[in-house]
Amino acid sequence: MDFSPTPERQMVAESLSRLLAEHLDAERRRAIAYVAPWHDPTLWAHLCELGVPALLVPAEQGGFGGAGFDITTAFQPLGAALCTEPMLGHAMALAALVALDAPVSEDMVSGNSRYVLAIGEPDVPYGLDDLETTANRAGDGWQITGRKSVVAGAQSATHVLVAARHGDGGIGLFEVGADAIDLTAYGMVDGGGAAELFFDATAAHAISLEADAALTTALTAGLLALSAEAVGIAERLVDLTQDYLRTRQQFGRPIAKFQALQHRAVEMSLHLEQLRSITVRAAASFGTPDGPRHAAMAKLLVGRRGRLIAEEAIQLHGGIAVTWEAEVAHLAKRLVMIDAQLGDADWQSEMLAEALA
Amino acid sequence: MDIRYSDDELAFRTEIKTGLAEIVWPELAAKVRAGSSLEKPEHDRFHAALNARGWLAGHWPTEHGGLGWDPVQRHIFDEELYAADAPRVVPFGLNMLAPVLMAFGSPEQQAYHLPRILSGEDWWCQGYSEPGAGSDLASLRTRAVQEGDSYIVNGQKTWTTLAQHANKIFCLVRTGTEGKPQEGISFLLMDMQAPGVTRRPIRTLDGGFEVNEVFFDNVRVPVADRVGAENAGWTIAKYLLNHERTNISLVGESTHALEQLKAQARQTRRRGQPLIKNPHFAARVIEIEADLEAHRITNLRMLSDAQRKGAPGPEVSMLKITGTRIRQAINDLARRGLGPAAAPFPSEALSGNAALAAPEHANAAARYFNNRKISIYGGSNEIQANILAKHVLDI
Numbered sequence: 001m002d003f004s005p006t007p008e009r010q011m012v013a014e015s016l017s018r019l020l021a022e023h024l025d026a027e028r029r030r031a032i033a034y035v036a037p038w039h040d041p042t043l044w045a046h047l048c049e050l051g052v053p054a055l056l057v058p059a060e061q062g063g064f065g066g067a068g069f070d071i072t073t074a075f076q077p078l079g080a081a082l083c084t085e086p087m088l089g090h091a092m093a094l095a096a097l098v099a100l101d102a103p104v105s106e107d108m109v110s111g112n113s114r115y116v117l118a119i120g121e122p123d124v125p126y127g128l129d130d131l132e133t134t135a136n137r138a139g140d141g142w143q144i145t146g147r148k149s150v151v152a153g154a155q156s157a158t159h160v161l162v163a164a165r166h167g168d169g170g171i172g173l174f175e176v177g178a179d180a181i182d183l184t185a186y187g188m189v190d191g192g193g194a195a196e197l198f199f200d201a202t203a204a205h206a207i208s209l210e211a212d213a214a215l216t217t218a219l220t221a222g223l224l225a226l227s228a229e230a231v232g233i234a235e236r237l238v239d240l241t242q243d244y245l246r247t248r249q250q251f252g253r254p255i256a257k258f259q260a261l262q263h264r265a266v267e268m269s270l271h272l273e274q275l276r277s278i279t280v281r282a283a284a285s286f287g288t289p290d291g292p293r294h295a296a297m298a299k300l301l302v303g304r305r306g307r308l309i310a311e312e313a314i315q316l317h318g319g320i321a322v323t324w325e326a327e328v329a330h331l332a333k334r335l336v337m338i339d340a341q342l343g344d345a346d347w348q349s350e351m352l353a354e355a356l357a
Numbered sequence: 358m359d360i361r362y363s364d365d366e367l368a369f370r371t372e373i374k375t376g377l378a379e380i381v382w383p384e385l386a387a388k389v390r391a392g393s394s395l396e397k398p399e400h401d402r403f404h405a406a407l408n409a410r411g412w413l414a415g416h417w418p419t420e421h422g423g424l425g426w427d428p429v430q431r432h433i434f435d436e437e438l439y440a441a442d443a444p445r446v447v448p449f450g451l452n453m454l455a456p457v458l459m460a461f462g463s464p465e466q467q468a469y470h471l472p473r474i475l476s477g478e479d480w481w482c483q484g485y486s487e488p489g490a491g492s493d494l495a496s497l498r499t500r501a502v503q504e505g506d507s508y509i510v511n512g513q514k515t516w517t518t519l520a521q522h523a524n525k526i527f528c529l530v531r532t533g534t535e536g537k538p539q540e541g542i543s544f545l546l547m548d549m550q551a552p553g554v555t556r557r558p559i560r561t562l563d564g565g566f567e568v569n570e571v572f573f574d575n576v577r578v579p580v581a582d583r584v585g586a587e588n589a590g591w592t593i594a595k596y597l598l599n600h601e602r603t604n605i606s607l608v609g610e611s612t613h614a615l616e617q618l619k620a621q622a623r624q625t626r627r628r629g630q631p632l633i634k635n636p637h638f639a640a641r642v643i644e645i646e647a648d649l650e651a652h653r654i655t656n657l658r659m660l661s662d663a664q665r666k667g668a669p670g671p672e673v674s675m676l677k678i679t680g681t682r683i684r685q686a687i688n689d690l691a692r693r694g695l696g697p698a699a700a701p702f703p704s705e706a707l708s709g710n711a712a713l714a715a716p717e718h719a720n721a722a723a724r725y726f727n728n729r730k731i732s733i734y735g736g737s738n739e740i741q742a743n744i745l746a747k748h749v750l751d752i
């Protein structure tokens with residue numbers, strides 16, 4: 001057994017971390033993450049030059065990766081740097097197309113086109129079963145009607161893949177040019193952008209009329225990516241908190257000397273180990289029948305333990321952590337809000353419970 | 358045992374409820390529901406309306422112009438404020454400085470300052486914490502050196518809540534370096550407009566502005582504006598902290614917030630039914646509700662104890678810990694109940710959807726993050742636990 005990453009992945013992770021350190025310091029990150037259009041074309045281009053989108057695509061479709069550990073290799077450093085570039089949506093769109101064995105354009109692999117996968121709706125934020133957006137045949141093509149809600153990265157996408165229910169009751173995958181969509185863009189509390197997408201008999205091109213399984217794979221990839229992102233963030237929160245405990249002086253000593261706080265720091269590190277390990281588990285299972293189950297477990301623990309890590313990091317820093325200037329505040333916000341993407345902890349445990357019966 | 362409110366207390370509640378319905382105007386209630394911060398004129402107008410009925414200082418003793426409400430009446434008033442979607446009364450002058458002046462101030466200080474607090478002429482802020490003195494308040498370093506009939510003050514305060522609206526600040530300053538750090542502290546009343554005072558806003562993690570840094574550069578303060586004796590500031594500070602802790606249960610606020618949460622969960626649809634029918638979610642709501650019911654009784658038990666003994670004891674630290682936990686759990690569930698719709702910032706962005714943009718649901722995530730502060734300020738929950746271990750458990 002060997003838990004160390006392959007030299008190739010190790011190298012990609014290091015280059016990515018270096019690139020992000022160079023182009024995304026805390027100040028720059030805040031200028032991008034909280035200001036329209038919540039996306040930096042230059043940074044996106046750098047990520048693409050390094051091959052981040054290609055890392056998410058198997059060789060047969062023109063990439064050089066596509067395995068579970070490729071996803072985590074990309075998203076953990078992106079998380080640690082709190083990068084808000086719309087890579088998640090692009091990764092999920094790629095995963096859906098690969099799963100369908102549908103053509104993946106060179107522009108998509110290179111990142112010249114930015115894709116998002118639009119699934120969640122106002123009353124159906126998680127899962128596929130109850131989706132209400134519909135697709136209807138219109139001549140040779142299709143028309144989409146409905147609304148997709150809080151689609152992360154959609155504000156800067158060039159192409160949108162939409163999950164919609166069609167006449168036969170199945171769920172299909174449809175492509176729409178971003179220009180054709182009535183879209184309301186906004187920023188997020190934890191940085192980055194998203195949009196509401198309003199479809200009203202909007203012309204679309206059908207990629208597949210039986211996309212359930214491919215969408216499940218895309219969601220699994222998304223859960224894995226978010227879990228790796230969470231590990232990257234949680235590691236930094238744990239580190240920053242331990243550093244702060246060692247340096248902050250009150251009552252004439254570093255507050256790390258208070259045993260009550262030592263135990264809290266230890267609890268945080270126990271949670272972090274759980275997150276690291278469940279993400280390794282989920283990455284190893286990606287593409288196997290256990291993939292969705294393990295990804296759901298990862299996201300479940302990320303939701304529960306991630307929130308505890310974030311809250312404890314703030315509490316142990318005291319007042320300084322509730323300021324905009326504090327990096328720990330932005331890390332904590334992102335870690336908490338990850339729970340609300342693609343199914344929160346309660347949702348994941350419901351899904352896992354249904355599979356038990 | 359009789360845990361019911363007396364007939365007088367019930368009548369008092371009705372009087373307050375009716376009065377607040379007249380006082381709170383619709384735009385104010387809407388802002389409070391949305392968790393938006395208020396402008397100074399809105400605070401002033403609300404305070405003035407309360408003051409016109411004597412309720413602004415209802416808890417002050419009658420000899421100082423109050424109505425002499427006891428702790429239970431004060432608690433009822435607090436509950437009704439939240440139920441009416443009224444803002445919290447800004448506490449620094451009314452609930453913190455005023456009791457200090459009544460206990461330690463000279464007759465001249467009382468006669469000058471108390472009416473100005475009531476009229477809204479003076480907006481006070483609390484200058485205790487410093488960058489190096491948070492939990493360890495006694496290590497504060499802002500210096501006051503006497504020169505003739507003035508002190509010259511140099512140093513810095515931080516986290517000063519709403520200092521942007523304040524024309525006055527009460528400060529703990531160092532006047533002595535002999536003995537224990539607690540022994541060289543004095544309590545000064547200072548003018549925010551005095552030469553040498555500057556303030557700098559601190560932006561909070563949710564993007565808001567409610568705290569500030571305040572800097573003192575050779576600020577001249579008349580010795581007559583010291584409260585109590587020189588180097589007696591720590592006794593005053595401890596007295597004030599006790600007063601600060603009498604309304605820390607957050608029972609009124611949490612009761613109202615829990616009702617809002619339930620309303621939100623009835624409106625939110627998940628998998629074809631209201632979220633409140635989801636057993637996971639319902640179980641969480643119910644657990645908070647049970648904790649809140651217990652906490653409500655703990656609070657009343659401690660209030661009636663304080664009423665008998667005249668002052669609250671160290672056991673009220675329990676109210677702070679349990680009260681902030683419950684309040685934060687409600688914030689957490691309100692955010693989670695909205696799912697991804699909690700994330701847009703500011704949430705007006707979602708105004709296309711009436712259900713998502715209803716004011717009481719707005720800013721759920723921002724409010725959750727902002728309220729992480731309540732277990733940090735006013736003596737962090739860890740410091741409260743230290744107090745309990747030492748003074749209540751005696752271990």
Ligand SMILES: Cc1cc2nc3c(=O)[nH]c(=O)nc-3n(C[C@H](O)[C@H](O)[C@H](O)COP(=O)(O)OP(=O)(O)OC[C@H]3O[C@@H](n4cnc5c(N)ncnc54)[C@H](O)[C@@H]3O)c2cc1C
Nearest residue numbers: 315316318319483485486491492516517518734735737739
């Ligand atoms: C929003 C906000 C508003 C505020 N408003 C005001 C105001 O108006 N006026 C004012 O004067 N102050 C104000 N404060 C300051 C507040 O009182 C302090 O933040 C608080 O006392 C904690 O101090 P600190 O932030 O320096 O944290 P620290 O004291 O540095 O504490 C850091 C961590 O160590 C823990 N800790 C410290 N000592 C011990 C110990 N002995 N045992 C165990 N754990 C310990 C703390 O609990 C915390 O978790 C405000 C703070 C905030 C966040």
